[in-house]
Amino acid sequence: MSNETSIIKVEGLKRxxxxxxxxxxxxxxxxxxxxxxxxxSIMGSSGSGKSTLLNILGCLDQxxxxxxxIDGISxxxxxxxxxxxxxxxxxxxxxxxxxxxPRTSALENVELPLVYNPDVTHRERHERAQHALELVGLxxxxxxxxxxxxxxxxxxxxxxxALVNDPVIVLADEATGNLDTRTSYEIMSLFQSLxxxxxxxxxxxxxxxxxxxxTRTIFLRDGHILRDEPxxxxxxxxxxxxxxxxxxx
Amino acid sequence: MDIxxxxxxxxxxxxxxxxxTALSMLGIVIGIAAVIAVVNLGEGLKQSTANQxxxxxxxxxxxxxxxxxxxGVSMGGSNVQTLTVRDCELIAQxxxxxxxxxxxxxxxGQVVNxxxxxxxxxxxxxxxxxxxxxxxxxxxxxxxxxxxxKYAKVGLIGQTIVKELFESNEDPIGKTIRIGNIPFKxxxxxxxxxxxxxxxxxxxxxxxxxxxxQKRMLGVxxxxxxxxxxxxxxxxxxAVTEVEQVLRASHKIPEGGNDDFEVRTQQEMLEMMTSMTSxxxxxxxxxxxxxxxxxxxxxxxxxxxxxxxxxKEIGLRMSIGAKNAAIxxxxxxxxxxxxxxxxxxxxxxxxxxxxxxxxxxxxPFVVNGLWMVIAFVSCAVLGLIAGFFPALKASRxxxxxxxxxE
Numbered sequence: 253m254s255n256e257t258s259i260i261k262v263e264g265l266k267r268x269x270x271x272x273x274x275x276x277x278x279x280x281x282x283x284x285x286x287x288x289x290x291x292x293s294i295m296g297s298s299g300s301g302k303s304t305l306l307n308i309l310g311c312l313d314q315x316x317x318x319x320x321x322i323d324g325i326s327x328x329x330x331x332x333x334x335x336x337x338x339x340x341x342x343x344x345x346x347x348x349x350x351x352x353x354p355r356t357s358a359l360e361n362v363e364l365p366l367v368y369n370p371d372v373t374h375r376e377r378h379e380r381a382q383h384a385l386e387l388v389g390l391x392x393x394x395x396x397x398x399x400x401x402x403x404x405x406x407x408x409x410x411x412x413x414a415l416v417n418d419p420v421i422v423l424a425d426e427a428t429g430n431l432d433t434r435t436s437y438e439i440m441s442l443f444q445s446l447x448x449x450x451x452x453x454x455x456x457x458x459x460x461x462x463x464x465x466x467t468r469t470i471f472l473r474d475g476h477i478l479r480d481e482p483x484x485x486x487x488x489x490x491x492x493x494x495x496x497x498x499x500x501x
Numbered sequence: 502m503d504i505x506x507x508x509x510x511x512x513x514x515x516x517x518x519x520x521x522t523a524l525s526m527l528g529i530v531i532g533i534a535a536v537i538a539v540v541n542l543g544e545g546l547k548q549s550t551a552n553q554x555x556x557x558x559x560x561x562x563x564x565x566x567x568x569x570x571x572x573g574v575s576m577g578g579s580n581v582q583t584l585t586v587r588d589c590e591l592i593a594q595x596x597x598x599x600x601x602x603x604x605x606x607x608x609x610g611q612v613v614n615x616x617x618x619x620x621x622x623x624x625x626x627x628x629x630x631x632x633x634x635x636x637x638x639x640x641x642x643x644x645x646x647x648x649x650x651k652y653a654k655v656g657l658i659g660q661t662i663v664k665e666l667f668e669s670n671e672d673p674i675g676k677t678i679r680i681g682n683i684p685f686k687x688x689x690x691x692x693x694x695x696x697x698x699x700x701x702x703x704x705x706x707x708x709x710x711x712x713x714x715q716k717r718m719l720g721v722x723x724x725x726x727x728x729x730x731x732x733x734x735x736x737x738x739x740a741v742t743e744v745e746q747v748l749r750a751s752h753k754i755p756e757g758g759n760d761d762f763e764v765r766t767q768q769e770m771l772e773m774m775t776s777m778t779s780x781x782x783x784x785x786x787x788x789x790x791x792x793x794x795x796x797x798x799x800x801x802x803x804x805x806x807x808x809x810x811x812x813k814e815i816g817l818r819m820s821i822g823a824k825n826a827a828i829x830x831x832x833x834x835x836x837x838x839x840x841x842x843x844x845x846x847x848x849x850x851x852x853x854x855x856x857x858x859x860x861x862x863x864x865p866f867v868v869n870g871l872w873m874v875i876a877f878v879s880c881a882v883l884g885l886i887a888g889f890f891p892a893l894k895a896s897r898x899x900x901x902x903x904x905x906x907e
Contacts, residue, residue, distance in 0.1 A: 312820060312901050333824050340822020347904065351817045355517050365821040367506055413821070 258324070259420050259452045260286040260309060265318035267304050278304040280475035281318070286421065286454060291447040293455045293463040293483070296472035303425075305472065306456050310343055310423050311335045323420045340368050344414030348426035350406045352398040358385060358409045359394040365417045384412040388442060404435035411442060421452045428462055434495055440465040441488035465491075511835040514807075525803035526843030528796025529883070533847025533876050534854060535789035541855035543782030544867035547775050552865065553696075554771050560734055561633065562599070562741060563770075564588075564727035564748065567763040582723035583761050586711070588751050589627075589727055595747045598732050598740035603630040604711045605726035608718045610681035612707065614666040621662055623680055623707045625714030626728075631657075631691075633730045636708070641674045641689030649710040652717055654685040659704035660693045680707060683717050737766045796843070797883040804836050804891035815895050816903025829896035836888025837881055844880030848873060 267279040278301045286292050296302040307313035308320060311327060312335075320327045323342050330338070339345075344365075352361045362381040366372045372380070385394055388408040398406050407427060414422050424443070428436035444465060447453055455466055463469050465488045471478040515522045566581035586604050593602045603626040612621040624630070628643055636657075644655050658666075658673060667673050673687045694703040715721055731740040741764045748754075748762055808815070815828055823831075852868065859866040 307901050310820065333826075336819070336822050336824040339820060345820050347817075351813060351904065353814060353817075356513065364818070367510075368818075368822045368824070368827060370503070417822075 257288040258285055259288050259290075259322065260284075260454070261319075261321040262309075263319040265305070265308065265320060266316045267301075267308060267313070268316045277475055279308075279315070282472075282475070282477055284470060284477060284480055286452065288420075288452055289447070289450055291443070291453045291455070291465075291467045291485075293457055293466040293469045294472065295457060295460065295463050295469055296478075297458060299474075300472040301475040302456050302458075302472050306423060306425055306454075309421075309454065310345060311338050336368075340365060341417060342420045344417065344419035344422040346407070346410050346414045346422060346424040346427045348429040350398070350403075350410045350430075352406055352409055352413075354399070355397050357395050357397055358390060358401065358412075361398070361409055362412045362416050364413060369417065380416050380418075381412070384416040385409070387415060387446075388412045402435075403431055404438055407431065407435075407439055408442065411439075411446075415446070415451070421454060422446070424453065424455045426457055427455065428457070428459070434492065436462065437488050437492040437495065441492060444488050507830055507834045508838065510831060511838050514811075514835055515839060521803065522839065525799055526796075526839055526846070528799035529793065529840050529843030529880060530796070530847040530850060532789060532793030532796040533844050533880060534850035535792055536786060536876055537848055537851025537872065538854040538858070539782060539785040539789050540869050540872040541851070541867060542858055542864070543778060543785075544869050545855070545859045545862075545864035546778045546782075548865045548867045550774050550778065551771055554767055554774070560731040560737055561767045561770075562729040562731055562737065562744065563765045564729070564744060565763045565765065566725065567759075567761055581761050582721075583752050584724040584727060585722065586724065588724070588748055591747050591751050592727065592729060592744055596729070596740060596743035598736040598743055599729045600732050601629040601633050601730040603627040603633050603728050604724045605630070605728055606711050606714045606719060606721070606724055608681075608714055610718070612662060612666060612678060612680045614676065614678040617666045619662060619665040621680060621705060621707050623656070623709055623714055623718065625709050625711035625718075627711060629730075630708060630711075630728070633728050636694065637692040639690045639692045640672070641687070643689060644710050649712050652712045653710055654683060654713060654717070655688045656680075656685045656707050656709040656713075657689040657691055658687055658708075659691045659706040661702055661705040662707060663690055681718065683713075685709065685713075731766075734768075737768065741766055793879070793883065797840070797887045800836055800840055800843075800884065801887040801891060803839075804832060804888050805894070807835070808832060808891045808895040811895075812898060812903045812906040815898045816900045816906065819898065819900035820904060825896040828898070829892045832892035832895045833885065833888045836892065837884035840880045840884030840887065841877075844877055847880075848876060851876075 262285075263283050265279050265282040266277070269276045269278055282301075282305065294302050294305065304313070308315050311322070314327070322338065325338065327335070327338065353364070359378075359381050362384050363377050366377040366380060382394065385391060388411050390405060390408050390412065393401060393405060398409070401409065411422075411427075428439050431439060440462060443453055443455065447467070453466075455462075457463055464483060464486045466483055467485050468480070468482050470480045564584065566584055589602045589604050592599055606625040607623060608625075609620065609622045612619045627649060628645060630636075631638070631643055638657070639660075641657070643657065644653065647653075648655055663673055666678060667676075673690055675686065677684050677686050679685070691704070691706070691708070696702055711724070729740070729744065731737040744764050745760070749760065752761055754760060818828060856866055
């Protein structure tokens with residue numbers, strides 16, 4: 253693939269933490285590339301370094317050494333404010349625990365990233381948030397507050413929030429971790445349809461049955477990439493249909 | 502992030518926890534209310550004193566007997582017998598800025614009309630005394646210079662005396678009543694003046710020719726006081742100097758010697774009387790300011806709680822691109838809005854409180870605009886101070902840890 257379509261490029265990424273007098277090597281030299289339109293799952297057990305990797309990919313943390321380019325921009329030696337701007341313009345976050353603002357309408361939750369972008373007018377913010385909510389199928393729930401929404405709906409709001417700034421990549425951190433199987437499949441189906449629309453998505457998970465809905469999996473173990481391979485992608489919509497009908501009792 | 506947005510976000514956050522917001526601004530509300538109430542009451546007291554002093558007579562200059570020392574021994578002001586009618590005449594002749602002069606001698610005694618009696622005070626003066634002290638005649642006439650020459654047994658009585666000694670349908674004019682053993686004829690009554698600033702009833706008064714009081718009642722030649730009227734307030738100071746010069750010459754006081762009299766203007770009296778009020782007001786304001794400080798600490802405390810409680814929100818905002826400055830501003834705005842709302846409520850409460858108190862104490866209701874502005878600005882500043890450290894803490898949050906915070 254050509255360099256223009258490279259969304260994320262990491263080379264020899266290392267991250268060392270100092271805990272007390274000990275050095276902990278969370279990432280020991282990771283190199284990979286995510287190209288535009290890919291739906292990548294990053295897998296690994298706890299302690300494999302996937303959270304550290306995600307924090308670096310999300311520009312919340314800086315690598316100890318190695319290079320990281322997002323959308324062609326080197327992240328090294330950026331100030332905090334510059335990193336904030338990169339997060340604001342280039343990245344959409346989806347968290348395990350949704351992280352919606354309580355007692356704030358879905359629409360306003362989705363508007364939030366645009367609030368920190370001075371180039372977006374009030375009206376534009378509103379329109380883009382509405383559009384994003386339509387995209388995740390919550391057109392009728394715009395005025396609902398998080399406590400009026402189910403877990404799956406809350407995660408949809410969070411996904412809409414991740415999409416509203418039109419990021420180059422959506423980073424999802426165990427986005428189905430708090431959801432039951434049926435709702436997880438629904439969310440994965442949503443991610444798949446976003447992928448079909450051309451979105452680039454990196455999905456961190458430790459569940460292999462979730463990873464099968466992505467197109468490529470990067471396995472991490474002890475700070476190294478163990479495997480990086482394409483996935484025989486399953487359709488989440490079909491998996492959903494195959495689930496036994498819900499018992500009402 | 503624009504200001505309007507900041508305010509919207511802050512108001513929302515504050516509304517999310519209405520009870521806590523209300524309670525945390527209570528300290529500021531009480532503090533500001535106390536400051537405003539005390540300031541307004543102080544102003545009211547000052548105004549009331551000023552009003553009553555001006556009722557005593559505008560441009561009033563009083564010459565009083567001063568404490569004298571002879572060979573290191575204090576003689577006491579009331580033993581000084583050097584003020585005389587001659588001094589009055591000299592002042593009238595030589596002090597150009599003085600328009601009216603009246604000697605003052607006073608005495609007290611039992612006033613009797615038939616079966617009724619009342620303990621009254623007699624002021625002896627010249628016919629100008631009424632004008633100088635701003636007494637007006639309700640019925641009858643003033644006494645004349647002729648009455649002064651003849652030590653005439655005539656007098657004018659105030660409304661309190663009228664009420665105490667006469668039936669309501671009785672006309673006091675022409676009646677003869679007694680003070681001590683001296684019978685005198687009532688030739689006039691005075692219009693009501695009310696209490697003065699020290700709570701003295703200004704209508705409990707009998708005014709007679711000074712000569713009558715001097716010779717028939719007290720048997721003395723000296724005066725207790727001289728009251729003068731300056732031509733205008735502007736020349737009051739010049740008039741004082743003139744009076745002092747006249748009296749020094751008359752009393753033969755050498756250069757650098759101690760005066761045996763004291764000349765006071767109404768302005769000085771006002772300053773003397775308001776200095777006490779101002780002192781009390783200042784102390785009370787200081788106490789009120791302490792409660793304001795406590796209120797400020799209350800807000801700081803709540804802001805710390807808020808920041809800790811909303812760690813996750815802060816983490817989220819940072820992860821989606823909020824800069825540290827934006828987070829700092831958000832919490833600062835919240836704290837300033839909190840204290841400003843508290844301040845406005847406190848202002849209203851303070852105004853209401855001082856209004857009610859002035860109503861009850863029948864003081865004039867005076868609003869000190871300067872202090873309202875000071876209170877409002879200090880609220881904003883207090884909010885800024887109270888919010889700064891919590892906001893700083895918020896802006897230094899590490900988003901990675903904050904997002905995991907439970």
